[in-house]
Amino acid sequence: MELDANAFARNSRKALSDKALQEALGRTTGRFMLHRAAAVAAFPGFEEARERASAIKMDVLAHLDAYLGRFVEEAEKRGVVVHVARNAAQAREIAARIARDEGVTLAVKSKSMAAEEISFNEALEGAGVTVVESDLGEFIIQLAGEAPSHIIAPAVHKTREEVSLLFERHLGEPRTDSIPELVGMARRHLRAKFLSAGMGVSGANFLVADTGSLVLVTNEGNGRMGAVLPRVHLAVVGIEKVIPRMADLPTFLRLLPRSASGQAISSYVSIVTGTKRAGDPEGPERMHILLLDCGRSAILEGKYREILKCIRCGACLNACPVYQSVGGHAYGWVYSGPIGAVLTPLLVGLPGAAPLPDASTLCGACAEVCPVKIPLPDFLLELRSDARDQGLKTPGEIAGMKGYAGVMKRAGLLEAIERIAGVLGQFFTKGKAIGGMPYPFSGWTERRDFPVPAAQPFRKQWKIRRGVTR
Amino acid sequence: MNEREALFRRLAAASGGHAAGPGEPLPGGAPAAPAGDSVARFADAFTAAGGVLLRGPVEAALSDLGEMLRAEGVTALFFPEDDAEARETVESLVPFGPFLLTTAAAVREGSAAVTAGFRTAEAGIAETGTIVETSAGGKTLLPGLLADVHVSIVPVSSVVDRMEEALSALAADAPRNISFLTGPSKTADIEQTLTVGAHGPKKAIVLLLA
Numbered sequence: 001m002e003l004d005a006n007a008f009a010r011n012s013r014k015a016l017s018d019k020a021l022q023e024a025l026g027r028t029t030g031r032f033m034l035h036r037a038a039a040v041a042a043f044p045g046f047e048e049a050r051e052r053a054s055a056i057k058m059d060v061l062a063h064l065d066a067y068l069g070r071f072v073e074e075a076e077k078r079g080v081v082v083h084v085a086r087n088a089a090q091a092r093e094i095a096a097r098i099a100r101d102e103g104v105t106l107a108v109k110s111k112s113m114a115a116e117e118i119s120f121n122e123a124l125e126g127a128g129v130t131v132v133e134s135d136l137g138e139f140i141i142q143l144a145g146e147a148p149s150h151i152i153a154p155a156v157h158k159t160r161e162e163v164s165l166l167f168e169r170h171l172g173e174p175r176t177d178s179i180p181e182l183v184g185m186a187r188r189h190l191r192a193k194f195l196s197a198g199m200g201v202s203g204a205n206f207l208v209a210d211t212g213s214l215v216l217v218t219n220e221g222n223g224r225m226g227a228v229l230p231r232v233h234l235a236v237v238g239i240e241k242v243i244p245r246m247a248d249l250p251t252f253l254r255l256l257p258r259s260a261s262g263q264a265i266s267s268y269v270s271i272v273t274g275t276k277r278a279g280d281p282e283g284p285e286r287m288h289i290l291l292l293d294c295g296r297s298a299i300l301e302g303k304y305r306e307i308l309k310c311i312r313c314g315a316c317l318n319a320c321p322v323y324q325s326v327g328g329h330a331y332g333w334v335y336s337g338p339i340g341a342v343l344t345p346l347l348v349g350l351p352g353a354a355p356l357p358d359a360s361t362l363c364g365a366c367a368e369v370c371p372v373k374i375p376l377p378d379f380l381l382e383l384r385s386d387a388r389d390q391g392l393k394t395p396g397e398i399a400g401m402k403g404y405a406g407v408m409k410r411a412g413l414l415e416a417i418e419r420i421a422g423v424l425g426q427f428f429t430k431g432k433a434i435g436g437m438p439y440p441f442s443g444w445t446e447r448r449d450f451p452v453p454a455a456q457p458f459r460k461q462w463k464i465r466r467g468v469t470r
Numbered sequence: 471m472n473e474r475e476a477l478f479r480r481l482a483a484a485s486g487g488h489a490a491g492p493g494e495p496l497p498g499g500a501p502a503a504p505a506g507d508s509v510a511r512f513a514d515a516f517t518a519a520g521g522v523l524l525r526g527p528v529e530a531a532l533s534d535l536g537e538m539l540r541a542e543g544v545t546a547l548f549f550p551e552d553d554a555e556a557r558e559t560v561e562s563l564v565p566f567g568p569f570l571l572t573t574a575a576a577v578r579e580g581s582a583a584v585t586a587g588f589r590t591a592e593a594g595i596a597e598t599g600t601i602v603e604t605s606a607g608g609k610t611l612l613p614g615l616l617a618d619v620h621v622s623i624v625p626v627s628s629v630v631d632r633m634e635e636a637l638s639a640l641a642a643d644a645p646r647n648i649s650f651l652t653g654p655s656k657t658a659d660i661e662q663t664l665t666v667g668a669h670g671p672k673k674a675i676v677l678l679l680a
Contacts, residue, residue, distance in 0.1 A: 007678070012554075024661075031662055049501070062483045063483035063485055063486055065485055072474075080585075084473045084474040087538075123557070135659070136668055136671070137657075140659065155659050155660070156662070159661065160661055164568065175645065179665050180665050180667075183662055183668060184664045184667070187667060187669060189669060195578065195580050211641060211644045213644055220668035221670030222669045224615065224649060228615065228647060239481075245641075246637055246640075247637065247638065247641065250632065250633035250637065254501075264598050264599075266652070267652055267655055268650065268651060268652075269656065270647065270650075271648040271649075272564070272646060272647055272648075273645070274646055276646060277605075277646055279607075280608055280646055281612075282605065283647060286523065293480070297480040297484050300481065300485060301480075301484035362587055386609050400633050468591035
């Protein structure tokens with residue numbers, strides 16, 4: 001996917017003025033959050049599972065060479081061909097070569113963020129292969145020629161009317177405003193593709209080291225169709241997706257659907273191990289796994305290692321007030337929300353995604369919901385200092401922050417400013433926020449509303465309430 | 471040095487050069503199974519996931535099942551050749567039709583008929599209301615994969631409490647395909663509206679046999 005993360009401010013403005021998107025975002029994130037909260041409340045073991053999953057992932061990352069090595073060994077024993085790509089260009093080359101060598105002309109794909117990272121579809125189309133997205137949301141946006149806007153709800157920005165128009169134009173289907181009918185049209189169209197495609201393409205939610213298995217979690221059932229029906233199965237997977245043992249899988253399965261959609265479990269969990277065996281009526285004759293480094297080994301080495309614990313549930317997106325306002329496209333690459341604000345700069349380099357770590361209020365909601373306990377706010381803050389160290393902050397920003405620090409260190413000065421601001425604030429503003437201040441403060445208020453100072457500073461109110469003063 | 475060796479060299483360097491292999495599994499793990507009847511919990515959880523549960527014996531369930539299939543517009547039934555339980559159920563269901571018999575192979579070729587696929591499950595999982603179907607012993611997955619309605623025959627003796635029990639029975643020599651099926655195929659990709667039958671079965675029925 002083409003990188004456009006440095007245009008975050010412009011993309012956000014566009015998103016904020018898109019009324020349909022605003023409605024869809026409000027509806028979606030709110031619903032996901034409610035469902036997640038209900039599912040977590042109904043499962044008393046959630047916190048324990050979280051601790052355990054985090055510990056397992058930390059162990060994996062501390063011995064990734066050993067666990068990944070074991071996975072490769074077990075998978076190869078069962079007939080899988082394992083490929084390794086250092087970067088996206090290499091991965092594209094390998095994917096195209098696999099399709100060519102296997103004589104594939106049509107591939108059905110289920111959703112994979114890893115495949116998005118390497119612009120998989122373009123690579124295969126360049127090799128003369130038609131790639132059909134089979135996840136309904138991805139299928140819709142593929143027809144529309146757009147990019148996904150949410151990890152687990154890629155077409156959240158499309159209305160049923162827009163979908164029906166797309167199906168009329170591209171599939172020759174009659175117009176309808178019935179969602180079940182629209183789903184039925186996609187089902188018929190994609191079923192024919194599943195039955196005729198030479199290759200199924202997927203990502204993986206987990207790689208199981210001790211059995212060489214690949215785990216796919218879906219609600220629609222497209223992932224398993226692509227992994228079972230076509231002659232060839234190709235999975236594009238980040239190296240961090242490995243878990244040590246099949247016995248560890250239930251822990252992750254208790255967390256992923258609850259965090260993603262609020263389900264106790266998704267409709268389908270498919271565990272596929274190796275190629276079709278003698279006597280098996282289904283299963284691919286050939287299976288390839290393309291392991292992506294693409295910046296991950298460098299992350300593993302540094303202070304952001306824990307970001308590789310991510311299981312791509314999307315809970316942090318839904319919980320994030322910034323994501324709730326601007327949606328996924330504004331982040332300008334594959335990953336959005338708090339995970340995107342951390343992962344994108346780490347995978348593509350901070351200069352290519354400098355505004356993203358600032359796209360956060362540091363409210364901490366993301367860390368609260370993360371099923372593997374990634375310290376996202378700490379990482380966002382740390383990336384901001386990295387940006388300063390790398391010379392990616394303007395002199396105005398640096399001076400502003402120094403001035404802020406100078407004031408915060410001096411209680412008397414802070415109090416004086418608070419008093420003056422409190423008085424001025426009552427005179428010069430209406431409502432609850434200041435939308436525009438003169439230079440040099442305009443750098444701050446251009447993209448943020450500044451809250452109106454209270455008539456009485458917080459510390460004063462606190463003292464009064466505690467009876468210290470009046 | 472090829473890319474794979476280079477990757478493992480980078481990983482070894484990054485993770486501090488641990489080459490000893492995976493450590494011991496962490497202690498604990500599976501949450502304690504709640505008290506009470508696991509079969510009843512399986513039934514509740516499966517129903518909560520949108521599935522329809524019928525209790526055997528087969529003869530008693532046939533009339534309800536036939537009615538349900540007709541309501542879904544089902545005209546053709548299929549089952550794995552080597553699945554005696556499924557064959558018996560399907561054969562005794564035919565008079566409740568009109569239903570034709572078809573084969574998994576014909577459905578794979580792309581059947582125009584609305585189909586119901588029957589299969590005996592390997593296990594039921596009480597924790598999540600999940601049905602486990604695998605390719606062990608050369609069994610076909612197509613009834614739960616391609617049919618419009620899936621009827622899964624679950625012997626009560628096969629119901630286990632948690633996912634751990636179901637997986638530990640399979641992990642030692644994992645078959646190519648292990649499927650956890652929980653309710654019908656679902657999507658909410660258009661306007662967040664939950665709709666069944668995205669790719670897999672629109673209706674998931676369990677026939678629970680004592």
